[in-house]
Amino acid sequence: MTKSILDRGRSPLIARVSDLAVGLAVAGLLGIGIAAPASAREAIDPNSLNPAPPASFNATCYRNGSHIACDLAFSDPPVVDDDSGIVCDGTAIHISQFRSVVGKRLYDAGGNLLQRHFRETLDGTFTNPRTGQVVLWTQHDTVIHDLAVPGDTSTGAEKVSGLETRAWLPGGGTVLTDAGRFVTDVSTDEVVSISAHHPFDDYFRLGDASAVAPLCAALT
Numbered sequence: 001m002t003k004s005i006l007d008r009g010r011s012p013l014i015a016r017v018s019d020l021a022v023g024l025a026v027a028g029l030l031g032i033g034i035a036a037p038a039s040a041r042e043a044i045d046p047n048s049l050n051p052a053p054p055a056s057f058n059a060t061c062y063r064n065g066s067h068i069a070c071d072l073a074f075s076d077p078p079v080v081d082d083d084s085g086i087v088c089d090g091t092a093i094h095i096s097q098f099r100s101v102v103g104k105r106l107y108d109a110g111g112n113l114l115q116r117h118f119r120e121t122l123d124g125t126f127t128n129p130r131t132g133q134v135v136l137w138t139q140h141d142t143v144i145h146d147l148a149v150p151g152d153t154s155t156g157a158e159k160v161s162g163l164e165t166r167a168w169l170p171g172g173g174t175v176l177t178d179a180g181r182f183v184t185d186v187s188t189d190e191v192v193s194i195s196a197h198h199p200f201d202d203y204f205r206l207g208d209a210s211a212v213a214p215l216c217a218a219l220t
Contacts, residue, residue, distance in 0.1 A: 044068050049111045050151040059105070068107040072118075075100040084126060085204065088216035097124030112150035118143050126167065128219035135175055135218050137167040145186065157192070158184045165200065167215060175218045 041062035046053050053059040053070055061070040076099040084095035103118025122139040141162035148155035165178040180196020194201065202211035 044070075044111075046070060049105075049107055049113070051113060051153060053105060061105075066109050067114075068109070068111060070105040070107070071103075072105065073100075073102045079124070081127065081129075086126070086212055086215070088128065088212075088219055091128055091130045093215075093219060094127040094129055095124060096127070097122050108150055110150075113153065114147055114150055116143070116145040116147075116153075126215065126219060131220060133219045134170060135167050135215060136170060137165055139163060139165055148187075154187055156186050158182075158186050160184070164198070167218075169218055176212065176215050 041064070044061040044063055046059040046061045049061065049068065049070070053061075053072060057072040057074045059070045059072050061068060079095070079097045081094040081096055084093045086093040099120060099122045101118050101120045103116070105113060106115040106117070107113050119142050120139070122137075124137055126135040126137060127133070141160055141164055143158060143160050145153075145158040146156050147153065148157075159181065161181040163177075163179045165176065166174060167176045168174045176199055178198050178200050180198055181194070182191055182198070182201075183193035184190065185192050191201070191205065199211040202208040
């Protein structure tokens with residue numbers, strides 16, 4: 001069974017692929033300047049990089065000044081009726097999702113990964129298997145992972161910001177909103193900074209069952 005990222009107090013998406021690989025495909029956001037025209041770029045074999053982006057990420061890599069950049073775009077296989085980690089009145093709530101990602105990886109001149117910067121879009125449902133009730137949800141966020149040790153994805157800080165969840169009834173009407181910013185120490189998976197409104201964090205990390213009470217009520 002796929003692990004739910006809800007137990008990390010962030011959002012109702014299923015845990016991202018273990019190698020969070022990608023970043024927003026806008027060079028200015030990465031502070032690396034304007035890329036040269038495609039015809040002038042020196043192509044780089046993605047498999048020569050440390051670590052190499054998985055083949056499923058459709059990476060196009062090239063030398064850009066003193067760095068190497070990779071543009072990536074992919075979609076995950078759909079997740080259907082997985083365990084969300086949320087329990088409402090003794091019933092385990094199911095989650096389904098579709099996830100698409102676009103972004104960029106930044107490497108140093110030696111091919112060691114420095115930063116992963118990406119935007120992800122998710123859409124899905126929460127379902128109560130006992131009542132059959134369904135709540136829709138969406139997510140649009142930006143993730144930036146700055147590595148503390150070049151090439152070592154188990155180091156550094158990961159920042160997640162944006163709309164992490166908006167859940168609503170099929171007929172209209174918002175049930176729950178989770179938005180703001182997280183900063184996590186990647187080596188320990190500990191949240192070191194948090195801002196704005198995060199009911200899923202309150203539920204999973206702080207143990208506050210009342211934080212998802214509106215969702216449970218809508219699914220009853």
